[in-house]
Amino acid sequence: MPLLATLMGRFAQERPFDGLSVAACLHITAETAMLVRLLQAGGAAVSLAASNPLSTQDDIAAALACSYGIAVFARAGVDRRGYYRHIELALTRPQPGPDLIIDDGGDLTGTLHTQVPELLPHVRGGCESTTTGVIRLRRMAAEGALAFPVIAANDTAVKRMVDNTCGTGQSVIDGILRATNTLLAGKTVVVAGFGASGRGVATCASGFGAHVIVTEVDPVRALDASLRGFAVLPMSQAAPLGEIFVTATGSADVIGAGHLAAMRDGAILANAGHFDVEIDVRALADLAVAVRHDVRPHVDAYELPDGRTLLLLAEGRVVNLVAAEGHPPEVMDLAFGLEALALAWLATNTGKLEPGVHEVPADIDAEAARLVLASTGTSIDSLTPAQLAYRESWRTGS
Amino acid sequence: MSVEHQVADLSLAAFGRKEIQLAEHEMPGLMAVRAEYAPSQPLRGARITGSLHMTIQTAVLIETLTAIGAEVRWASCNIFSTQDHAAAAIVVGPDGTPDDPTGVPVFAWKGETLEEYWHCTEQALTWPGEDGPNMILDDGGDATLFVHKGAEYEKAGGVPTPAEDDSEEWRVILDRLRNSLADHPGKWTKVTAAIKGVTEETTTGVHRLYEMARAGSLLFPAINVNDSVTKSKFDNKYGCRHSLIDGINRGTDVLIGGKVALVCGYGDVGKGCSESLRGQGARVIVTEVDPICALQAAMDGYQVATLEDVIGTADIFVTATGNRNVITADQMSRMKHQAIVGNIGHFDNEIDMAGLARIPGVRRTNVKPQVDEWTFAGTNGEPDHSIIVLSEGRLLNLGNATGHPSFVMSNSFTNQVMAQVELFTKPEEYPVDVYTLPKHLDEKVARLHLDALGVHLTELTKEQADYIGVPVEGPYKSENYRY
Numbered sequence: 055m056p057l058l059a060t061l062m063g064r065f066a067q068e069r070p071f072d073g074l075s076v077a078a079c080l081h082i083t084a085e086t087a088m089l090v091r092l093l094q095a096g097g098a099a100v101s102l103a104a105s106n107p108l109s110t111q112d113d114i115a116a117a118l119a120c121s122y123g124i125a126v127f128a129r130a131g132v133d134r135r136g137y138y139r140h141i142e143l144a145l146t147r148p149q150p151g152p153d154l155i156i157d158d159g160g161d162l163t164g165t166l167h168t169q170v171p172e173l174l175p176h177v178r179g180g181c182e183s184t185t186t187g188v189i190r191l192r193r194m195a196a197e198g199a200l201a202f203p204v205i206a207a208n209d210t211a212v213k214r215m216v217d218n219t220c221g222t223g224q225s226v227i228d229g230i231l232r233a234t235n236t237l238l239a240g241k242t243v244v245v246a247g248f249g250a251s252g253r254g255v256a257t258c259a260s261g262f263g264a265h266v267i268v269t270e271v272d273p274v275r276a277l278d279a280s281l282r283g284f285a286v287l288p289m290s291q292a293a294p295l296g297e298i299f300v301t302a303t304g305s306a307d308v309i310g311a312g313h314l315a316a317m318r319d320g321a322i323l324a325n326a327g328h329f330d331v332e333i334d335v336r337a338l339a340d341l342a343v344a345v346r347h348d349v350r351p352h353v354d355a356y357e358l359p360d361g362r363t364l365l366l367l368a369e370g371r372v373v374n375l376v377a378a379e380g381h382p383p384e385v386m387d388l389a390f391g392l393e394a395l396a397l398a399w400l401a402t403n404t405g406k407l408e409p410g411v412h413e414v415p416a417d418i419d420a421e422a423a424r425l426v427l428a429s430t431g432t433s434i435d436s437l438t439p440a441q442l443a444y445r446e447s448w449r450t451g452s
Numbered sequence: 453m454s455v456e457h458q459v460a461d462l463s464l465a466a467f468g469r470k471e472i473q474l475a476e477h478e479m480p481g482l483m484a485v486r487a488e489y490a491p492s493q494p495l496r497g498a499r500i501t502g503s504l505h506m507t508i509q510t511a512v513l514i515e516t517l518t519a520i521g522a523e524v525r526w527a528s529c530n531i532f533s534t535q536d537h538a539a540a541a542i543v544v545g546p547d548g549t550p551d552d553p554t555g556v557p558v559f560a561w562k563g564e565t566l567e568e569y570w571h572c573t574e575q576a577l578t579w580p581g582e583d584g585p586n587m588i589l590d591d592g593g594d595a596t597l598f599v600h601k602g603a604e605y606e607k608a609g610g611v612p613t614p615a616e617d618d619s620e621e622w623r624v625i626l627d628r629l630r631n632s633l634a635d636h637p638g639k640w641t642k643v644t645a646a647i648k649g650v651t652e653e654t655t656t657g658v659h660r661l662y663e664m665a666r667a668g669s670l671l672f673p674a675i676n677v678n679d680s681v682t683k684s685k686f687d688n689k690y691g692c693r694h695s696l697i698d699g700i701n702r703g704t705d706v707l708i709g710g711k712v713a714l715v716c717g718y719g720d721v722g723k724g725c726s727e728s729l730r731g732q733g734a735r736v737i738v739t740e741v742d743p744i745c746a747l748q749a750a751m752d753g754y755q756v757a758t759l760e761d762v763i764g765t766a767d768i769f770v771t772a773t774g775n776r777n778v779i780t781a782d783q784m785s786r787m788k789h790q791a792i793v794g795n796i797g798h799f800d801n802e803i804d805m806a807g808l809a810r811i812p813g814v815r816r817t818n819v820k821p822q823v824d825e826w827t828f829a830g831t832n833g834e835p836d837h838s839i840i841v842l843s844e845g846r847l848l849n850l851g852n853a854t855g856h857p858s859f860v861m862s863n864s865f866t867n868q869v870m871a872q873v874e875l876f877t878k879p880e881e882y883p884v885d886v887y888t889l890p891k892h893l894d895e896k897v898a899r900l901h902l903d904a905l906g907v908h909l910t911e912l913t914k915e916q917a918d919y920i921g922v923p924v925e926g927p928y929k930s931e932n933y934r935y
Contacts (some may be wrong), residue, residue, distance in 0.1 A: 240750035263753040281709040283733045285755075 055383050056113035056429030057391035057422065058088045066095030070398035072097035075148035077155045079141055079162035080183065081109040081375055082128045085386035087118055089156075092394050094122065098154070103144035105158035107137045108368070143163045145173060154397055157204075159328050160187035160194075167199060179203040179400040179407065181393045185218070185249070186304050186328030195410045202405035205400060207393040210419040214250040221385030223254020223376040225374035226300060226326040227262065233352045233367045233377040234322055236298070239263030244296035246289060247303035248275040251326055255300050256284055267292045271309075272316040289313050290371035298322045300373075301332035311337035319362040333370040339385060352377040392422045455553040456525075456580070457543040458572065460536035460561040468541025471508045472515075479509065480857035481866030481900040482516045482855075484729045489520040494873045496521035503595035504653060505533035505850055506560040509861035511542050514556055516869055522587075525732035527576035529591040531569045532822060532843055533850035536562055566624045568741040574628060575600055577643065587876055588650040589868060592798050593657030596650050600664065601670060602629055602640025607637035618805070636809035649673040649875035649882060651868055653682075655719075655774050656798035661886045664852035673882040677864070680889050681935050682897040684720050687864040691856030693724035695849035696770065696796055697732060703823045703842045703852035704792055706768075711734030714766040716759065716911035717773035718745040721796060725770055726754055737762055741775075748772055762786060770800035770848075781807030785814075785828050787839050803845035822851045859901070866897045868906040891927040 058131040065071075076098045080086045090100050102124055104110045118124040125147045127140035141162050145152060151173030157163045157180060166173060175190040179202050182188050188208055197210040207213065231238070243264040245256045256266045256279065267285045269292055270276035279288050287295075292315035297320070301308045304327050314337060325332045339345065342364075349355045349365070352373075356364045368376035380386070395418045400407070427434060438444070444450055475485055500517055506528040517524050525543065528534040545555025557573035573594055577584055588595050603931075605611045611630040614623045632639060648673050652658050658678045658828055664670040670841045678684055700708065713734040715726045726736045726749070740746035746756050759779065763786050771778045774797050781804045784793060795802045808814065813829030819840070827838040843851025855861075870893045875882055902909055917924040929935075 238749075239753065242755075260753055265749050265750075265753050265755050277710070280735075281707075281733050283709070283730055283735045285735050 055085065055088050055387035055390075057387045057425050058092050058394070058427050060096050061391055061394055062427060063091050065092060067237065068398075069097040070401050071154070074153040075099040075151075076397070077144045077148065077152035077162065077166075078102045078157075079105045079144065080156060080158045081105055081380060082115050082118075082126070083111055083375075083380050083386075084114055085380070085383050085390065087114050087122075088387075089390040089394060090118060090124055090388070091122060093397070094124070095358070096398065098395075099148060099150070101125040101144040101147040103129065103140040103162065104132070104243070105161060105376065106371065107132045107134065108371055109380070132263070138165060138169075142169055142232050145170055147293070151176040153178050154215070154400060155399065156183065156393060157181070157187055158183040160190035163187070163191060163194070163200075167194070167201065171201075174201040177202045178404045179205070181205045181207040181396050181400070182387065182411075183393060184208050184328050185251075189304055190412050200409055200411070202409050203412055204399070204410070205396045205407075205412050205414055207389070207396050207414055208391055210414045210422075212419050212423045213389055213392055213414075216318075217381060217389045218250030219254035219256070219257075221381035221389075222251040222302070222326055222374060222448065223256075223258040225381050226251075226255050226302075226324065227258045228379070229352075229373035229375075229377035230298065230300070230322065230324050230367065231378075233324075233350060233373070234365065235350075238298070238324065238326040241265065241297045242267060242294045242295050243298045244269065244289075245284075246301040246308045247305075248272075248279040248284075249302065249304070252302035253279075253282075254301075254422070255302055255326055256282075259300075259426070260284070264298070267295060271303075271305075290316070293317055296321060298324070299333075300324050300326050302326040303332055304328065306331040307334045307337075309333045311341060314338050314341055314364060315358075317362070317364055320365065321365065322365045323370070324367040325370050326373060328372060333366070334366050335366065335370040336365060338364065388422060388426055391406070391425065392418065395422060439440060454554055455543055455545070455548075456557040457553065457574075458559045458561070458575065459540075459543055460534075462540045462544055464537035464552065464884075465540040465544035465550055465553075467908040468508065468511065468535070468537035468539070469544075469546065471527050471537065472511045472541055475508045475512050475858040479862035479865070480904040481862040481897055482512050482869065484900045485869050486516050486519045486864055489873070493521035494877050498522040498587050498876045499579055499585045500524045500587040500589055500872065501595055502526040502589040503529045503573055503576060504589060504591035505530055505855060506539045506542075506558060507533065507850075507861075508538045509856070509857050509865065511538045512858070513861075513865040513868060514542055515546070516865070517589075517872065518556060518589050518883075520869070520873075522872070525557045525576045525579065525585070527572040527595075528569075529594055529843065530565075530568065530846060530850060532562060532846055534560040534562045534564075534823050535854065553767040566621050569626075570598070570624050570628045574632065583646050584639075585900065586646050586648050587872060588647060589653075589872060590650050590657055591653035593652060593660040594613075596652070596674075597660065598629075598655070599640050599644050599647070600669065601625065602632060603644045603671060604669070605629055605633060606638060606641045619801075621888040643674055644671045645922075648879050649671045649675065651675045651677050651871035651875065653683075653864065653868065654678050654798050655688075655935055658886070659774070663689065665884075665886045670884055670886070671751070673875060673879075673884050674886045675875055675882075676886050677867045677871050677889050680861045680867045680896050680897065683867050685935055687856060687860050688720035689724035690728065691724070691860035691864075692721045692772070692796055692849060693728040694860070695853050695856050696725045697850035698727045698854070699796075699848040699850075700768065700792065700852075701792065701840065703794070703848065704840060707793065708768070711735070711767040712737060712762070714739065714757075714759070714762055716769070716771045716778050716802070717775075717797070718742075718749040718754075719772065719774070721772040723748075723752075725772055725796060726752070729768070729770075730754075734768065737766065741773075759783060767791055768868045769793045771797055773797055773802055776801040777804050778802045780804050781811055784808055784826070784841075785811055786840055789837040790840060792840045792842065792846035793845075794852075796847050798847060800844065800846040803841070805841070805845040808841070856884045859904070863901060866900060867894070870897065891929065891931065895926045895928065 268279040293316040346355040548554030559575040738749040842848040
């Protein structure tokens, strides 16, 4: 993770988080461990909870607690109550509460506002890592409920490109392959949602030789998918055609009872969105006459009354994290590098942002891209003074 | 003495010569062959009749043949595919002028009628003061067909009367042979006896040759150039990949991204077409009759359907099958309004154009050369609707664009030259039958094109070569290797 390694040196020197505490709610993976250690190197006291009950890699959690003195509250396979309890612990561990937060999905921010609102005045701001969380936070902000500024670290041009499109695209396919060992070539893959992630999944699946159908609600994205050569259909029409379904919408019940009822025998259902609500798993359970759990690891076979079987991967949770290893480190390197840079900016620019959801400052995005390029030995051109002058003047045309 | 010719306009020669010079740079195989064989002149004494699209690239082929000793007469093998400036430049020659041409006899112009087309073919086959060619370089097999039918009817004592359902083109051929037999009895028997062999460029012509060989009616040996790896896998795939899109764009300028494109046939041509349509953002659907090709298409991620499944939904239809009546007139009448229909197979029988013209109430409106709108009268109160047919159902990459790019044709044509040299110089090695070029020549053709692309080839060590049981210098693969 060359970007985080570069920042590690810089933060150790500049100490942007000196004396500050950071509460983080993230998927606990090796890459997250690097981020946490980076914040620590920058002077922060970090407490960490998992952002998904299934995604914790217990060995990483143990190493962070034992070897690096991080306050970790996470265990793979924890139940819902335990999951939220862990988040609360991560929030209340620092006294008198965290100065900064990092969230992934908005559960930490939600818990902070609803369960321990007494900590809110102390919080300077935070970063949100994923689209689902940003959507939630924008709704919070719209209701006036968000008490501090949050930088939407998911939502920069560079992050969308590298993390959502490339990282999710590749690792969702990885998860499906590891879980099912199915051949993608020649299969019909239905991708719900053609945002940054869905576009990546569709492109990767197509590269494997799959025939990809996209479903969308947004006409702009639907047109984009269509112009890239993907078939675009409503889910009701795609449902009987697909052999593999991937939801990547950030919405709920994208695959519902009616769609499930129309699917082909052996259809594979996977979710790439943050929460397990995109595939209506309850409806699937209601339809089924029997469920055979773990026919392969992370594959549950739902048997329907007419003898058809539908295969649900990872219980409908993020398939790339549950059945594979999440994003490759290069992707997380950029995502977390951006987040660390944004958090450091918040630490040193307290009070400059109003409560609400904010974009990552453009120069931070560019800086992250620049550092990644430098780490790969890629050189780029710079504008000459004459080119700069041309670009900034309206007087010169052809 | 002036050069015999029937071309559109000799004043186009200067433009043609400039394009030939550009093409020479892109045809390293042919230029290397010229350099290698110019001293030995292996085709000295060869009288070659060529029946092959008279384009700029073909011009470089013709001048390669003459550079290594051959005399040449040329006709195009398609009524639309001649590039008039190329034809003019070949007649004028590098050293002549339009007033004093010193090049090669050519009988070809863009937009021939069928009568004119077969007249040109006959002219190319008729050597003044001599019996005829002693070699044929064919593309689609029309020159070979003409001399074979001539000899056959001479033997039979006359030309048959066309049957009721014979095509218009067949009637034209029979008429021309009937006149020829009347004017020059015994001509084609003598011509065919003198011919040492034919080298055939394309799948369609190769079909005919194998059929004739099977039936025992083939009169001279043939080399199937089409099935050289450096021809079919390159020309058919990479050439069509390039020129299909070029033809559709020049013909219609329609945005391909987002459209549903149907490709009939997933052979080498269909594979190239599908890839480039997909590359433009089209959603490509393939039709196939061969389960292997159909499975290949599916594994490459294309939907495989029948034409009937998608007749009302596809925006672009491309035939690449080498078969006939792949798209029927009735199917065309049920296509979407403004659907684009084109063929990239050799002959114009993949799309039933004659049937289309016979549909009651159908109207043809010429939009521009090689682009026709065919309008179907609405029935039951529905409005009229129309489709766009490119190049009258003839191969649209040559009709609407300029065919394959020079580099691709350099591969094909270098095979042609090698094959001409083989048949002309080693007749004893080729009794009457259909052959493919030996693999070492196929590999040589590829080798001649590597430098131009900056390809650095790795050499086998003696040890490695022994390990896989091949000579260090090749050939590297068994005859049945599929590349």
